[in-house]
Amino acid sequence: MSQQRAQSSGVASGGGPGFPDLPEATVARLPEYLRALHNLADAGHDTVSSEGLATAAGVNSAKLRKDLSHLGSYGTRGVGYDVTLLIEQIEQVLGLHETRAVALVGIGNLGHALARYAGFASRGFHIAALFDADRDRVGELVNGMAVRHMSDIAAVVADEGISIGVIATPADAAQVVADDLVAAGVTSILNFAPCVLAVPDGVDVRKVDLAIELQILSFHEHRKSTLTALPAKVVGQ
Amino acid sequence: MSQQRAQSSGVASGGGPGFPDLPEATVARLPEYLRALHNLADAGHDTVSSEGLATAAGVNSAKLRKDLSHLGSYGTRGVGYDVTLLIEQIEQVLGLHETRAVALVGIGNLGHALARYAGFASRGFHIAALFDADRDRVGELVNGMAVRHMSDIAAVVADEGISIGVIATPADAAQVVADDLVAAGVTSILNFAPCVLAVPDGVDVRKVDLAIELQILSFHEHRKSTLTALPAKVVGQ
Numbered sequence: 001m002s003q004q005r006a007q008s009s010g011v012a013s014g015g016g017p018g019f020p021d022l023p024e025a026t027v028a029r030l031p032e033y034l035r036a037l038h039n040l041a042d043a044g045h046d047t048v049s050s051e052g053l054a055t056a057a058g059v060n061s062a063k064l065r066k067d068l069s070h071l072g073s074y075g076t077r078g079v080g081y082d083v084t085l086l087i088e089q090i091e092q093v094l095g096l097h098e099t100r101a102v103a104l105v106g107i108g109n110l111g112h113a114l115a116r117y118a119g120f121a122s123r124g125f126h127i128a129a130l131f132d133a134d135r136d137r138v139g140e141l142v143n144g145m146a147v148r149h150m151s152d153i154a155a156v157v158a159d160e161g162i163s164i165g166v167i168a169t170p171a172d173a174a175q176v177v178a179d180d181l182v183a184a185g186v187t188s189i190l191n192f193a194p195c196v197l198a199v200p201d202g203v204d205v206r207k208v209d210l211a212i213e214l215q216i217l218s219f220h221e222h223r224k225s226t227l228t229a230l231p232a233k234v235v236g237q
Numbered sequence: 238m239s240q241q242r243a244q245s246s247g248v249a250s251g252g253g254p255g256f257p258d259l260p261e262a263t264v265a266r267l268p269e270y271l272r273a274l275h276n277l278a279d280a281g282h283d284t285v286s287s288e289g290l291a292t293a294a295g296v297n298s299a300k301l302r303k304d305l306s307h308l309g310s311y312g313t314r315g316v317g318y319d320v321t322l323l324i325e326q327i328e329q330v331l332g333l334h335e336t337r338a339v340a341l342v343g344i345g346n347l348g349h350a351l352a353r354y355a356g357f358a359s360r361g362f363h364i365a366a367l368f369d370a371d372r373d374r375v376g377e378l379v380n381g382m383a384v385r386h387m388s389d390i391a392a393v394v395a396d397e398g399i400s401i402g403v404i405a406t407p408a409d410a411a412q413v414v415a416d417d418l419v420a421a422g423v424t425s426i427l428n429f430a431p432c433v434l435a436v437p438d439g440v441d442v443r444k445v446d447l448a449i450e451l452q453i454l455s456f457h458e459h460r461k462s463t464l465t466a467l468p469a470k471v472v473g474q
């Protein structure tokens with residue numbers, strides 16, 4: 001997926017007692033392990049081998065063992081990892097023991113889909129407010145919540161204790177929205193607009209650009225068609 | 238002479254002549270560079286320094302120079318990169334000189350948003366078919382295109398020359414959809430369903446899970462709140 005870290009190394013160097021120093025790539029994989037572990041727990045498993053968990057999460061087992069060693073989880077030889085314990089450890093590190101309030105800005109097609117996305121609530125996120133710049137859209141009910149005007153961001157973010165903003169606006173509006181969110185106190189932004197956001201130190205940005213995902217797949221299509229066009233003996237095997 | 242082309246050094250192992258052997262992380266950043274370069278071209282720039290392009294793309298300049306060196310692009314000392322030439326080089330490697338036909342499966346909220354996402358068409362992708370398993374949805378017009386039933390996948394993928402499938406179904410339907418797409422001849426899948434797909438060798442899968450993005454931001458929120466709770470001299474700098 002196309003993601004980019006705009007600010008902050010994500011590494012908690014000098015980061016304080018009890019807070020693990022995790023590589024960004026490890027942080028990005030922890031939610032995958034967590035989802036696989038929940039599936040295993042639902043299926044009645046008490047323990048899981050590193051190979052089993054790695055397969056379920058779609059990574060190789062050496063990488064998984066290294067990632068989990070950062071959390072101080074090494075499993076037990078011949079037994080594997082305790083599923084419930086590992087779920088607790090990962091949820092603790094990810095800060096999922098508390099529900100986080102999210103503001104969603106830009107209620108076009110994508111915004112509607114995000115507002116209705118069931119996966120947020122089931123994994124600890126509460127969409128607490130919807131905003132749009134278009135006054136014709138203000139008051140529209142989406143998933144039972146009324147759309148509010150951008151000019152209310154500062155007040156609502158404070159009232160609702162919102163720390164995460166999701167930007168689903170066109171690219172040319174995204175920086176202004178990011179500035180408003182940051183000014184209101186938001187410290188993490190998930191950006192769906194196809195642009196790079198400038199934010200102050202201490203604000204984390206992750207970017208999702210759907211067309212970039214397709215361009216990456218295009219590279220692989222292009223590579224495969226190049227290989228297919230070659231004589232078999234050059235391609236080998 | 239602004240830029241040099243490497244003579245297919247670093248050819249993909251067992252790969253074809255002229256096809257560069259690129260790290261996956263580099264491939265993932267090329268679309269970011271491309272977008273930044275198009276913006277620079279639109280603004281009338283003929284050349285750009287590595288620092289300028291790195292800033293526009295949100296990466297550090299050493300990483301950018303290394304990435305572009307894989308393409309055989311080194312820029313010219315004191316001048317930088319030729320914007321038009323670099324756009325051509327990146328588009329060539331990503332295979333964007335040809336439009337790729339995409340099938341979108343699962344026309345719920347997210348599917349509707351994806352079907353209407355303007356960013357696909359503007360960057361070389363043509364959504365050629367929409368599919369859903371729900372017969373009540375078949376025939377519905379989305380962005381001017383009628384939704385077809387899943388059972389038509391094999392015929393339509395062949396007729397339309399579709400190589401990329403986008404899965405926007407619930408998790409429990411995604412594997413069956415992936416199997417159908419692969420059986421029909423699709424060789425790249427963009428998966429929005431929150432699950433790991435099993436696919437044969439030679440099929441590329443990229444996964445977008447919106448809640449995982451939020452969980453990664455949750456980690457940073459958690460880290461920041463832990464730091465904030467510490468005395469300033471411990472946080473340091």
